[in-house]
Amino acid sequence: MAFEGLADRLQSTIKKITGKGKVSEQDVKEMTREVRLALLEADVNFKVVKDLINRIKERAVGQEVMESLTPGQQVIKVVKEELTTLMGGEHSKIAVSDRPPTVIMMVGLQGAGKTTTTGKLANHLRKKQNRSPLLVACDIYRPAAIQQLETLGEQLSMPVFSMGTEANPVDIATKAIEQAKEEHNDYVIIDTAGRLHVDNELMDELQQIKSKVKPDEIFLVVDAMTGQDAVNVADSFNDQLDISGVVLTKLDGDTRGGAALSIKAVTDKPIKFAGMGEKLDELEAFHPERMASRILG
Numbered sequence: 001m002a003f004e005g006l007a008d009r010l011q012s013t014i015k016k017i018t019g020k021g022k023v024s025e026q027d028v029k030e031m032t033r034e035v036r037l038a039l040l041e042a043d044v045n046f047k048v049v050k051d052l053i054n055r056i057k058e059r060a061v062g063q064e065v066m067e068s069l070t071p072g073q074q075v076i077k078v079v080k081e082e083l084t085t086l087m088g089g090e091h092s093k094i095a096v097s098d099r100p101p102t103v104i105m106m107v108g109l110q111g112a113g114k115t116t117t118t119g120k121l122a123n124h125l126r127k128k129q130n131r132s133p134l135l136v137a138c139d140i141y142r143p144a145a146i147q148q149l150e151t152l153g154e155q156l157s158m159p160v161f162s163m164g165t166e167a168n169p170v171d172i173a174t175k176a177i178e179q180a181k182e183e184h185n186d187y188v189i190i191d192t193a194g195r196l197h198v199d200n201e202l203m204d205e206l207q208q209i210k211s212k213v214k215p216d217e218i219f220l221v222v223d224a225m226t227g228q229d230a231v232n233v234a235d236s237f238n239d240q241l242d243i244s245g246v247v248l249t250k251l252d253g254d255t256r257g258g259a260a261l262s263i264k265a266v267t268d269k270p271i272k273f274a275g276m277g278e279k280l281d282e283l284e285a286f287h288p289e290r291m292a293s294r295i296l297g
């Protein structure tokens with residue numbers, strides 16, 4: 001289970017304060033110290049923790065708590081609200097272009113779950129929003145990636161556009177959008193190439209696709225299990241491509257929570273979806289408030 005350690009620690013810290021009829025500054029100090037340690041242990045970015053703790057402290061010794069009839073519970077409410085804000089506040093929806101098709105570019109490092117998420121997202125759009133997506137295979141460097149997308153397309157009974165490994169990814173994306181218009185596919189989801197590390201060649205190629213197809217969304221897929229590495233990857237993809245959102249995969253594993261809690265604060269881009277398993281229906285819309293409730297119990 002994701003966040004288990006963090007949830008256990010925060011919940012036991014919270015228990016100590018919930019029932020209190022009066023909350024002293026000393027109580028708040030002790031609580032925030034424990035919250036701080038729990039977050040750092042969960043691999044949350046140092047600066048993010050510092051800012052968060054300052055905000056919690058400021059509010060927890062303020063009027064809204066001290067003058068409340070149930071100050072203990074009020075403190076917890078403050079912690080929950082701040083965790084929610086930290087993860088982006090509201091759940092943000094997928095863009096809809098007023099001139100279809102809506103184009104979504106999927107980017108990320110190899111192994112993060114990009115191709116799988118492309119299939120999951122297509123499935124989500126069809127099931128939840130009655131859309132008919134076209135999947136596009138732009139990872140020309142790995143024949144296996146094209147094959148993988150085609151297999152996903154078969155499983156989903158959805159069209160996959162590919163031109164093999166010889167064509168240029170910008171041309172593939174452009175032609176795919178033309179086909180989508182002809183065939184009335186209202187979403188085009190482009191599975192781009194990934195590498196093992198962020199490098200200039202990869203970024204150049206992604207920038208070229210971006211400037212040609214002008215996507216409505218650029219989703220970066222990152223692996224939650226990689227903790228602060230995921231945050232650094234998100235930061236550099238965002239610098240180069242101005243992404244519109246993040247899909248955090250493998251949240252079904254025993255990830256500690258660092259990526260989920262740091263990405264929005266570091267990149268200012270929301271986590272839009274969470275991958276909860278390998279199957280095509282294991283993608284969930286990311287709701288910051290629900291996530292905070294899950295962590296705080």
Ligand code: GDP
Pocket residue numbers: 108109110111112113114115116117194249250251252253274275276277278
């Ligand atoms: P890509 O190289 O980024 O396209 O990554 P793939 O889509 O091939 O995924 C790499 C591996 O991660 C595959 O074995 C997927 O089944 C697995 N995977 C992707 N998303 C998730 C997820 O949310 N949870 C779990 N447990 N595995 C996932």
